[in-house]
Amino acid sequence: MKKAVFGLEPLSCPTCIKKIEITVGKLNGVEEVKVLFNSNKVRAQFDENIVKADQINEVITKLGYPVLSQKVS
Amino acid sequence: MNAKRTSQITALTGILLAIAVGLHFGGLHEWRQGTLIAATIIAGIPIAIKAFQALRMKAFSIELLVTIAVIGALFIGEYVESAAVTFLFLFGAFLEARTLEKTRSSLRSLIDMAPLEATVMRNGEAVIVSVDDVEKGDRIIIRSGEKVAIDGAIVSGKASLNEAAITGESVPANKSIDDRVFSGTIVDNGFIEVIADKVGDDTTFARIIELVEDAQEAKSKTQKFLDRFANVYTPAIVILSVVVYIFTRNIEMTLTFLVVACPGALVISAPVSIVAGIGNGARDGVLVKGGDIMETLAKIDTVVFDKTGTLTRGRPEVTDIHTFSGDKNNLLRIVAEAEMISEHHLGQTIVKEARKRGIPLLNEPEEAEVIEGNGIRAQIEGKLLTIGNRKLMAANGINVDDAVESYAVKREKLGNTAIFAAIDGVVAGIFSIADQIRPEAKSALNELRASGVKQIIMMTGDNRHTAELVGKQLGLDGVYAELLPEDKVAMIQKLKEAGHKVAMAGDGINDAPAIATADIGLAMGEGGTDISMETADVVLMADRLDQFSHAYSLAKATIRNMKQNTYFAVGTVVLLLAGVLLGKVFLASGMLIHELSVLIVILNAVRLIRYTKKQVNIKQPVPILQTE
Secondary structure (H helix, E strand, O other), X not given: OEEXXXXXXXXXXXXXXXXXXXXXXXXXXXXXXXXXXXXXEEEEEEXXXXXXXXHHHHHHHHOOOOEEEEEXX | OOHHHHHHHXXXXXXXXXXXXXXXXXXXXXXXXXXXXXXXXXXXXXXXXXXXXXXXXXXXXXXXXXXXXXXXXXXXXXXXXXXXXXXXXXXXXXXXXXXXXXXOHHHXXXXXXXXXXXXXXXXXXXXXXXXXXXOXXXXXXXXXXXXXXXXXXXXXXXXXEEXXXXXXXXXXXXXXXXXXXXOOOEEEEEEEEEEEEEXXXXXXXXXXXXXXXXXXXXXXXXXXXXXXXXXXXXHHHHHHHHHHHHHHOOHHHHHHHHHHOOOHHHHHHHHHHHHHHHHHHHHOXXXXXXXXXXXXXXXXXXXXXXXXXXXXXXXXXXXXXXXXXXXXXXXXXXXXXXXXXXXXXXXXXXXXXXXXXXXXXXXXXXXXXXXXXXXXXXXXXXXXXXXXXXXXXXXXXXXXXXXXXXXXXHHHHOOOEEEEEEEOOEEEEEEEEEOEEOOOHHHHHHHHHHOOOOEEEEEOOOOHHHHHHHHHHHOOXXXXXXXXXXXXXXXXXXXXXXXXXXXXXXXXXXXXXXXXXXXXXXXXXXXXXXXXXXHOOEEEOOOOHHHHHHHHHHHXXXXXXXXXXXXXXXXXXXXXXXXXXXXXXXXXXXXXXXHHHHHHHHHHHHXXXXXXXXXXXXXXXXXXXXXX
């Protein structure tokens, strides 16, 4: 199990939270996803055997939220 | 669509609107209409896309209401209105994002203090590496002006460090060998080498950031209510607007109704205040772990303090050694040798005193035994030592005669803890140990009272005399002494049952159950001990009581701010809806007022960032318990 933190551009609408959480949460291998609205971050727990951090990054970007930083631990 | 593109579109729409105004005065009616339609479409498409994306996630968004209104306006040929509404919406969102960043700026400035690189000894050479590449056990070199990138203990050198990032305290702390330094702090002056024992996300600094981030997300009750409310409210408005249309047959009024009913200011009113409040606290070294805790903290009317380490410094000193037989220093030596095995702070104080006097401690205690909460027994040089309180003496059948007892009581009345030292079953002397009241305690308690705390109580495991002395010096409303951890829990329970909202402040593990029982648990962070930081609701990082009074008045201010925002937002919507139904407010003006109300709500929250309680001088002399 790995943890990734993605830094986004300033989030301003509360509906973004739902959009990102639902879409990323649907990804196979993603255990838990949390959008930190006030710190403009997405935290995700995922199984690195099933899904890669880059794939999550891509999904968030496609939703219309460019990923500025990515940190996996 | 990213932020840059959005601002470009907003700017373009603004220019088109300006051109349309020009064309209007130039009398070019057809051109004007065309420009307005173009502006509506350019600005409207991104809004419509967002509305659609949210709808796919089964979320009714504000964008949806705006999109319906704009399509409606185009349909009935109100191009001025449609263009103005889309522009105002985008421009408003732009301003909101900007000002929202302000409410988050405290956390930002904390994060900006994060170290980026470190100088590490690798194969005998000093190399600069990124913080992510520093490993546990690395030897780090930190010079004047550099940032500490890890948590660890100093192995050589000394320095004064600015620890504001951790404690909010700007006065530099002097540190030398064996002292701990923390990531995020800055070497003001000096040169130190440190062995890293916590790196990356495990450092105290990283954990503080994570705690604050989580705290800002943790929703207050008001916030949760508003979220639920908005979920019902948005679809309800759509239905209501249909009702309005059926009754009035007025499309323009119906669309205006849709737009002004947007719950924008309402949804944002509570969270912006909370985020700003928590950010303000974090900057001053006060971690409030969430909006619901803010709300409870503001309602506190009873505060319970532990004594040692909370109201007092928790750094006891030997104030007197009284012997009934034999030499003082010799007694100190053998007692200290026996206390070497003790983890208890009173025992360690005696060991420290012996070291301070330069007495060599050579003998290893034999058959040593710790009697939890009472003292120790051990053999030194063939003598049986029994060191501890009255209970321990009684339990071992050691006679405490009147002269010894009256001396002990006299010392206790002066604020000392009296420790009996018996050699082979006879009391040989009494050690007096006293702690100091924190210099800021009195003014902090006064501020708490001034901000609305009704009663302040102390609960301690220490003896009655010392406790009463502290109680008198600080003017406490109640003093309960000689309590076990479970007694404290029971008393807090009783206070809660009597209808009080109770905050408990303590340090260390023995207070943990009481801290957990109280409505609000406060822990003294002391640079962040793990347990206190995780379990407490509020952590005072710099270990100063005035941070508590700040946190309390800040919580009140935050909740006040949140209420102002909520009432203002609800009031605006009600007035606007009334205005619409009376035919006084139209599409574009309704949108303008709505966006303004959102901005006012955010700006009101930004005031909290700068909130400081009135500075009170704490320069009065330090009251010392022991008087001799």
